[in-house]
Amino acid sequence: MVRRLKRPAALIAALYFGALMLAPADAQVAWTGSQPGLETAVIILPNSGGVPLLVLRIDPTHFVFRVQARPGALLDGAAWTRITPGAAAFINANFYDADRRAVGLLTADGVQIAPPLAGRGGVFTVERGRIAVLAIHDAGAVERLEQAAQGYPMLVRDGVGVYAAARVLDPTARRSAAAIDADGNILLIGTMGVGVSLSDLSQNLPLTGLGIVNAVNLDGGGSALLVVKSSGAPAGEEGSTPVILAVYPAPDGTLCRALGNRC
Helix, strand or coil: CCCCCCCCHHHHHHHHHHHHHHCCCCCCCCCEEEECCEEEEEEECCCCCCCEEEEEEECCCCEEEEEEECCCCCEEHHHHHHHCCCCCEEEECCEECCCCCEECCEEECCEEEECCCCCCCEEEEEECCEEEEEEHHHCCCHHHCCEEEEECCEEEECCEECCCCCHHHCCCECCEEEEEECCCCEEEEEECCCCECHHHHHHHHHHCCCCEEEEEECCCHHHCEEEECCCCCCCCCECEECEEEEEEECCCHHHHHHCCCCC
16 A cells, blocks of 8 residues: 655755765665664665665574564554564565555464465565565465565565566655575665665665665555664654564574574
8 A cells, every 4th residue: 555655855855865975885885783683774776866775684693573463553653663662673564455454474473364475476484483585485384484474576586686567567666675685684674765666676686785685575655664763773764554574672582593583
């Protein structure tokens, strides 16, 4: 679902030029530590006319991931912040229908809320503490998953941008995505108030220096929502959604993984 949110032009300009100064496309990514295991960076997506991306890099040995859903509701960042007091960050997840119910595979704490869309897009999964971002047909037995959120299309697979569409079918919009890098870190990615086509996002994410192996598109437009709960962290997207993927600090990362990522 798409619901346009207006931002002051000055704020968009500030985000744009701030991102440009922090990390030009041909520079090494400059990460800022928000807390142990969670870093943020603002980069410019190459070949996009200057689209800024906020990127969270999360070490899954320090954090656990939980899908949280409020079917039928449409909550903004402030509302999700109030009901996830322990979360370090969160991003919007699945697309949703006119009744504000998730479309595609959605599993929270081992309970499947919505069935998968077979053969479409990709999925963020947690299974026995193992975290992955992969094409839906590679997900295996989805009934074993503890957490899952499906999006579409796949943007990057095995380090290669895999989505392309004609411009008339691929408008610019605010975007959000979940990815995994070559070191097993999870990357949560959102544009910063500026639109980009899915084709441009897909083809240029591998050129960012983020080391992305796989990436899946999450709901965009007015649903794009990316929040880091840290003073001084860059401002992400500010949309509304009935479902998020939340990131919680783990008391003991090794223990959490052994317990199936449930801490």
